[in-house]
Amino acid sequence: MSEFNLQCPLPISQHDTIQLGHGSGGKMMNDLIARLFLWAFENPYLNKRDDQAVVEINGVRLAVSTDSFVVDPIFFPGGDIGELAVYGTVNDVCMSGGRPLFLAASVILEEGFPLADLRRVVESMAAAARRTGVMIVTGDTKVVNKGKGDKIFINTTGIGVVEHPWQISAGLIRPGDLVLLSGSLGDHGIAILSRREGLAFETPVTSDTAPLHELVAAVVQAGGEAVHALRDPTRGGLAATLNEFAATAQVGIRIREDRIPLKPAVAGACEILGLDPLYVANEGKLVAVVAAARAQEVLRVMRAHPLGREAALIGEVVADRPGLVTMQTRLGSWRMVDMLVGEQLPRIC
Amino acid sequence: MKYLEEYRKPEIVRHLVQEIRAITTRPWMIMEVCGGQTHSILKNGIDQILPKEIELVHGPGCPVCVTPLEQIDKALAIARRPEVIFTSFGDMLRVPGSREDLFMVKSAGGDVRVVYSPLDAVQLARENPHRHVVFFAVGFETTAPNNAMAVWQAHREGLRNFSILVSHVLVPPAMKALLSSPRNRVQGYLAAGHVCTVMGWEEYEPIAAQYHVPIVVTGFEPVDILEGVLMTVRQLERGEARVENQYSRVVRREGNRPAQELIRKVFEIAPRKWRGIGEIPASGLRLRPEFRAYDAEVIFDLGELQVEEPAICISGLVLQGLKKPDECPAFGRQCTPQTPLGATMVSSEGACAAYFAYHRQRAEEVREGAEAGKAADA
Numbered sequence: 001m002s003e004f005n006l007q008c009p010l011p012i013s014q015h016d017t018i019q020l021g022h023g024s025g026g027k028m029m030n031d032l033i034a035r036l037f038l039w040a041f042e043n044p045y046l047n048k049r050d051d052q053a054v055v056e057i058n059g060v061r062l063a064v065s066t067d068s069f070v071v072d073p074i075f076f077p078g079g080d081i082g083e084l085a086v087y088g089t090v091n092d093v094c095m096s097g098g099r100p101l102f103l104a105a106s107v108i109l110e111e112g113f114p115l116a117d118l119r120r121v122v123e124s125m126a127a128a129a130r131r132t133g134v135m136i137v138t139g140d141t142k143v144v145n146k147g148k149g150d151k152i153f154i155n156t157t158g159i160g161v162v163e164h165p166w167q168i169s170a171g172l173i174r175p176g177d178l179v180l181l182s183g184s185l186g187d188h189g190i191a192i193l194s195r196r197e198g199l200a201f202e203t204p205v206t207s208d209t210a211p212l213h214e215l216v217a218a219v220v221q222a223g224g225e226a227v228h229a230l231r232d233p234t235r236g237g238l239a240a241t242l243n244e245f246a247a248t249a250q251v252g253i254r255i256r257e258d259r260i261p262l263k264p265a266v267a268g269a270c271e272i273l274g275l276d277p278l279y280v281a282n283e284g285k286l287v288a289v290v291a292a293a294r295a296q297e298v299l300r301v302m303r304a305h306p307l308g309r310e311a312a313l314i315g316e317v318v319a320d321r322p323g324l325v326t327m328q329t330r331l332g333s334w335r336m337v338d339m340l341v342g343e344q345l346p347r348i349c
Numbered sequence: 350m351k352y353l354e355e356y357r358k359p360e361i362v363r364h365l366v367q368e369i370r371a372i373t374t375r376p377w378m379i380m381e382v383c384g385g386q387t388h389s390i391l392k393n394g395i396d397q398i399l400p401k402e403i404e405l406v407h408g409p410g411c412p413v414c415v416t417p418l419e420q421i422d423k424a425l426a427i428a429r430r431p432e433v434i435f436t437s438f439g440d441m442l443r444v445p446g447s448r449e450d451l452f453m454v455k456s457a458g459g460d461v462r463v464v465y466s467p468l469d470a471v472q473l474a475r476e477n478p479h480r481h482v483v484f485f486a487v488g489f490e491t492t493a494p495n496n497a498m499a500v501w502q503a504h505r506e507g508l509r510n511f512s513i514l515v516s517h518v519l520v521p522p523a524m525k526a527l528l529s530s531p532r533n534r535v536q537g538y539l540a541a542g543h544v545c546t547v548m549g550w551e552e553y554e555p556i557a558a559q560y561h562v563p564i565v566v567t568g569f570e571p572v573d574i575l576e577g578v579l580m581t582v583r584q585l586e587r588g589e590a591r592v593e594n595q596y597s598r599v600v601r602r603e604g605n606r607p608a609q610e611l612i613r614k615v616f617e618i619a620p621r622k623w624r625g626i627g628e629i630p631a632s633g634l635r636l637r638p639e640f641r642a643y644d645a646e647v648i649f650d651l652g653e654l655q656v657e658e659p660a661i662c663i664s665g666l667v668l669q670g671l672k673k674p675d676e677c678p679a680f681g682r683q684c685t686p687q688t689p690l691g692a693t694m695v696s697s698e699g700a701c702a703a704y705f706a707y708h709r710q711r712a713e714e715v716r717e718g719a720e721a722g723k724a725a726d727a
Contacts, residue, residue: 017456021443027687197465271353273465274697324710331362331571333394335707341686342452345439345463345697 021342025236025281028342030244048169049248051092051231054162061162063098065089068155074121076195078187078206082124084283085154087211088234090132094213095230095286097168097220098160100132105139105156110149121152132211134158164220172228173249175319178295180288182215182302183208183310184261185238189280190269199273203265210284215305219288222301226294232286236339239278241287242315242325243339250322255315255337257329278327278337279344289317356570357393365575366398369582376402377585378534379578380527380670382520383541384411384698385569391707393571403578406534406670407703409523409626410541412488413440413696414668417622418656420516421446424485427514427649428459434477436470437485439463444695447656467499467513474503474511483645486513489520491543493634494608497615500636500643512645515635518621520544521552522632527669528560535670537581539567539574542596547612549604553592561590568596615640624692625665664691667700674704681709 021028038046045053052065067089074081086103093100105125109118129136187208194205212232220227229249233241238260246253262277270277284307290298295313302308315327325337355361381387387407390396396405409415425446428435435451442451442463455461460480464470470484486496496513503511520541527533540553545566557564563584567577577595584591594600612634621633636644662679666672674680674693684690686702693699 015453015456017453019452019456021452031687199465268353321710326710329392329394330357331359331393331395331398333397335392335394336710338706338709342443343439345442 019342023235024340024343025234025240026340026342029236030339048171049244050096050169052096052098054096054098054167061098063093063096063100063160063162064158065092066155066157067092068153070150070153071192072150073192073195074117074151076207077191077204079209079283080121080124081152081154082121083128084209085156086125086128086132086134086136087209087283089156089158090134091212091232091286093158093160094216095168095232096160096162097164097166097216097227097230098162099217100134100158100160100213102159103129103134103136103156105136105154107139107141108149108153108155109141109143110151111143111146113151118152121154125154128211132213164224166220166225166227168220168227168230170229170231170245170248173245173251173289173317174228174291175251175317176292177228177289177317178292178313179242179253179255179315179317180290180295180299180302181238181260181312181314182212182286182288182308183284184263184266185233185282185285186266186270186277186280187263188283189237190266192281193273194269199269201265201269201272205263205265205269208282208284210307212284212286212307215286215302215307218301218305219286219298223288223290223294223298226291227288227298228291229289230286233282235281237277237279237281238287239276239325239337240339242337245287245289246325247323249317252318252321252323253315253325254318255325255327257327259312259314261310261312275344279340353570356568356572358572361572362398362575365572365579366400369403369575369579370400372579372586373400373402373582374586376404377536377582378404378406379537379539379581380406380408380535381539381567381574382408382410382524383539383543383569384414384696384700385543386410386539386541386567386574387700388698388703389569389571390574391703394707395571395574399578403582405578406673407667407700408538408670409527409623409668410489410520411693411696411698411700412492412518413444414664414692414699415518415623415625416441416444416487416516416692417624418446419622419654420487420514422654422656423646423651424514425449425451425454426651426654427483427645428454428461429457430649432481434460434462434473434480434482435485436462436464436467436473436482438465438487440696440698441485441487444692445689467496468502471499471503471508471511474508475506478510481510481512481648484511484513485516487516489518489541489544490547490612491541493517493612493616494547494605497611500615500640501611503643504640509642512643512648513636514645515616516621517616517634518623519618519632519634521556522629523623523626524553524564525556525560526626526629526632528556528562530669532669532671535562537562537585538564539577539581540564540592542566542568542573542600545594545596545600545604547605547608549602550592550594550600551602551604557590557592563590564592566592566594566596566600568599623668625668662690664693664701667691667693674701675708677701681705
């Protein structure tokens, strides 16, 4: 063997172009938002960094949120892009505790996209709107040349009304609060991945896509002002949501591995692919940070709802190490739960 | 998963830690060779529950980390070509070459795709007869049979638009190289379970004898790793140096003969450069002459590539078990997964990335303590 010759690659810290990781829900995306969008659009509503803004017009508090859906495949086990586009925005609106009322929908279609598939997507959007009690009141349709888009992209913007007097925002999280999770992690991400990559698991995993407006209404009614923050852990998973909470409120968050609900099939799939379920996307789950005095009551109410049957108290908010999320492992040791840089990539071996 | 849960049970873990504590009389340094084991150790906090006499150091067993820069630069050059569909496992996409990574080539229009198996790449070649599909064949003995199978199948079908960029490395020569170094501190090895699933452990026996080190073939779950440590410490305390198999539910002494046969049919042993370590004789695989038509390096004449590798981080020392990631002054400061100075910070199996993801907090405490100490001394 030759003399050890220490080598190292050059750092690549700057990107001149957009990378896939800029849309991953991880650090790259957060940096892009903070350094470009927040900087350019800076205002008190945006600075709160919630998934929706609550604005007041003539004494009426309105919750506004927007989201774009670019999922591949567009039909997946447990749902499709149409349903997702309605539930996703409805969920973001109601995480303020608001009641979603109206949606605007923009559809970007790729030349050659089958009309039968479009009909299926639109019918699914209509059914989802009926189920959540929202009306799709305006919209837009564009067609791009073949190859300039991927079948169908949908953007939805939602408006709801906040009827309770309380604020619900990540900035209100305080040490001593408890962290509740409404159900098992990773179902949506693994369902999409298994369909997209043609991976078959012993027990098929279906997406958890679901509207959370009723569950949120129940949580807010039970917790009142004790409910400090609500968020659905979509892209970036639970880890991204907790890191965003910790950074926004400048608190530490501690969770316990043995309390986190996980379906055996999802755990097995993550094991095979080398993925951590804490980072896998969900579309029908919520995280609630609640003052300790009311947390048990909120948990009871969550468990009484069909979408919160597996709800669990998974951790607590602490004053030390602001911005840091840590987890006690099943073995009793501690580790950090960091936000990923970009996409979670399946490992080699 | 039920099967896996048995290897994660806290009560079994506690019992094993007690046993290790009971037999340990002095400090021992044990290297886990595989990056998957490093990841599991840090993710589960196994290093926190071991007695302080047992120091686990991290070995060169991360295929992403040890793939030399030239190979990454070759991959980037090939992936940029318009006629090419460049396929790779996900891990490799973020590893920086001299100036960019595969994600950047992709964002600039290169057709770079993540696959879960080299056979998916062969399928892509079948479906795209007018494009050339290249698979980035990196990894240890674990991935070699699949890569050999991909070449074998393409050959059998007469596919002329498929090739692999080979960067295979072999574990036992690296273990020997580390033990031969005058700076070696490793007293026992936890050998990589997955590698031994393919190759068995016969080739480890001469290493254990020649260098008088216990080598325990070890799995990846907390119970596996602690059993591996216990078996190693037991040998060390008794002055023994044998190969033992902790991972007997998966690994046989002779390994997987058909897989080995397939590797031999398609590949031959060759010298290989390891990133951060240097060239190790007979430590890699290359395609046999009869399969050169599937060698991307032969198909795409890349000429001499100028690589740029300034020595500004300690990943080479980390890969050799001479330093721990948090001993690097750049760790968590200039060097993060977002701004990696070395491949060990990029790969999910890299030791630096594992420290960053799970134990950055501890590194900061250590550093704060050291700085406070310095201030007090001053």
